Amino acid sequence: MSIFRPQHGGNLSWAAAQAGCLPTEILDFSASINPLGPPQSVLKAIRQHLDEISSYPDPASTILRQALSQLHQVPMDWILVGNGAAELLTWACRSLSELKQVHLVTPAFSDYGRALRAFGAKILTHNLNLPIDLPSRSVALWADLSEDFLLRSLAAFLSDPSFDAQEASASGLLLNNPHNPTGQIATKADLLPLLDCFSQVVVDEAFMEFLPQEDAYSLVGEIEAHPNLVVLRSLTKFYSIPGLRLGYAIAHPDRLAQWQQWRDPWSVNVLAMQAGVAGLQDIAFQGATYDWLAAAKPQLQAGLAALSGLTPLPSAANFFLVHCDASVLALQKALLQQRLLIRDCMSFAELGDRYFRVAVRTEAENVRLLQALADKLSDPLLSLSRPNLT
Ligand SMILES: Cc1ncc(COP(=O)(O)O)c(C=O)c1O
CATH class of the missing domain: 3.40.640.10 (Type I PLP-dependent aspartate aminotransferase-like (Major domain))
Structure with missing residues (x-):
């Protein structure tokens, strides 16, 4: 394994190098960041105070x-x-x-x-x-x-x-x-x-x-x-x-x-x-964030749970840890070809290659991920799906 394999989510330089694209082209589900931001109020404050550097x-x-x-x-x-x-x-x-x-x-x-x-x-x-x-x-x-x-x-x-x-x-x-x-x-x-x-x-x-x-x-x-x-x-x-x-x-x-x-x-x-x-x-941005999460989180959870071979664990946060029946490394690589980055859990020694973590993003972005996951999980060439044993 490369010593440069990311220890954290959000390593877009690494992902872009793997996918052969620009970091800005990657849709990042690996870092659990609010997809509605940064708020305009924050960007405005940064611009207003630029002289103070x-x-x-x-x-x-x-x-x-x-x-x-x-x-x-x-x-x-x-x-x-x-x-x-x-x-x-x-x-x-x-x-x-x-x-x-x-x-x-x-x-x-x-x-x-x-x-x-x-x-x-x-x-x-x-x-x-x-x-x-x-x-x-x-x-x-x-x-x-x-x-x-x-x-x-x-x-x-x-x-x-x-x-x-x-x-x-x-x-x-x-x-x-x-x-x-x-x-x-x-x-x-x-x-x-x-x-x-x-x-x-x-x-x-x-x-x-x-x-x-x-x-x-x-x-x-x-x-x-x-x-x-x-x-x-x-x-x-x-x-x-x-x-x-x-x-x-x-x-x-x-x-x-x-x-x-x-x-x-x-x-x-x-x-x-x-x-x-x-x-x-x-306050408006905070309210919009709570409204987005209240809708997008159950949507992503239900979508993940519906995919054969994946089990999202219940979560109180803005991300899900997902168990996968097979190693997630091939899945991660395949998703990267579609410019989608999920967080493998190789840096968590107790989890290894059977788990990945995904952030909740906007509903449209979540749909993009779910469709790509469905696609890859059913691809026999990737041999990702394993028959359920129970
Ligand atoms: C559990 C936990 N604590 C702290 C941090 C670091 O947060 P910050 O970006 O504010 O340094 C992270 C970042 O991913 C995290 O997951």
């Missing part, structure tokens, strides 16, 4: 932190803005690596391992044990029976006789909610007991923006009562600015002050900061 940005990102403080009803000094959630994840992992060990649910976003290993953390993984070698219909059955498998797995790990409460109290926990790549979600009520078990809990809520009602799930409202909690959020996905980069952390001011000392003082540029302020004020 001749000065250093405000290292405190004051106006954006003010807007976030209002949005979340959290004091400003509990908020730190970063060059994407990915930058703040690095500092969260540096903090975590100072603890005895770090518990990690797997499969996990690959940057968790990258950032933890960079600081020599001792990592203890808890595998969600997704089915790999079952035929599609059994996977669908498993998914029905195992609804909330993220929660069950967390509960099982806390109640396991081998769980060492003393060890946990000196250790950290890094969680992703909603969870990438499965799309599973845990409720706030389910997560709260974990805050009492671990010395530090980092919850990456990079996809939380896509839930119209996040109160029952997000831990942001718990932050002031729990100095050992860190919540990470991303603005790149919802506002479609992954190339600009913007995210923030909400945590105790002492912790954030320490991260600020560790990092480059100007990691958030002028244009990203203004884009964030404009996006947060754009």
Whole structure:
């Protein structure tokens, strides 16, 4: 396998090289980015503030932190803005690596391992044990029976006789909610007991923006009562600015002050900061996004489930993890010839080549993907379909 095989979704240069076309010609289902954006308000703000690139940005990102403080009803000094959630994840992992060990649910976003290993953390993984070698219909059955498998797995790990409460109290926990790549979600009520078990809990809520009602799930409202909690959020996905980069952390001011000392003082540029302020004020764009997702998500899920050999897992987020009866690599390659990019899961060691992840895009784009999938899955030359064994 090439060392240049992407570790993340959205690697359009790689996809274009495979497909022999321009990156702009690829329809990208591999990165879970809002297809309605970037909003006009954000583009306008970027244009309006272009002249300001001749000065250093405000290292405190004051106006954006003010807007976030209002949005979340959290004091400003509990908020730190970063060059994407990915930058703040690095500092969260540096903090975590100072603890005895770090518990990690797997499969996990690959940057968790990258950032933890960079600081020599001792990592203890808890595998969600997704089915790999079952035929599609059994996977669908498993998914029905195992609804909330993220929660069950967390509960099982806390109640396991081998769980060492003393060890946990000196250790950290890094969680992703909603969870990438499965799309599973845990409720706030389910997560709260974990805050009492671990010395530090980092919850990456990079996809939380896509839930119209996040109160029952997000831990942001718990932050002031729990100095050992860190919540990470991303603005790149919802506002479609992954190339600009913007995210923030909400945590105790002492912790954030320490991260600020560790990092480059100007990691958030002028244009990203203004884009964030404009996006947060754009209520119309937010509403349009929720309306789009409410229609396009069930459409894509039903379309995927109707295809023989594929099983999309239920998802709370704007993407689906899909089990495939055969290796997805040939399928990915064939779709690329039609300029469609899906995310293989080769970088998730626990999933291998039987899963792919797709973002929810506009209804017309979803139809294009579904038609191409139907086409490729029925192509005998690709030998993708395998008889269902159940
Ligand atoms: C779970 C998760 N956390 C964080 C990030 C990084 O987000 P950002 O683009 O804001 O750095 C990603 C990006 O794909 C992600 O999937």
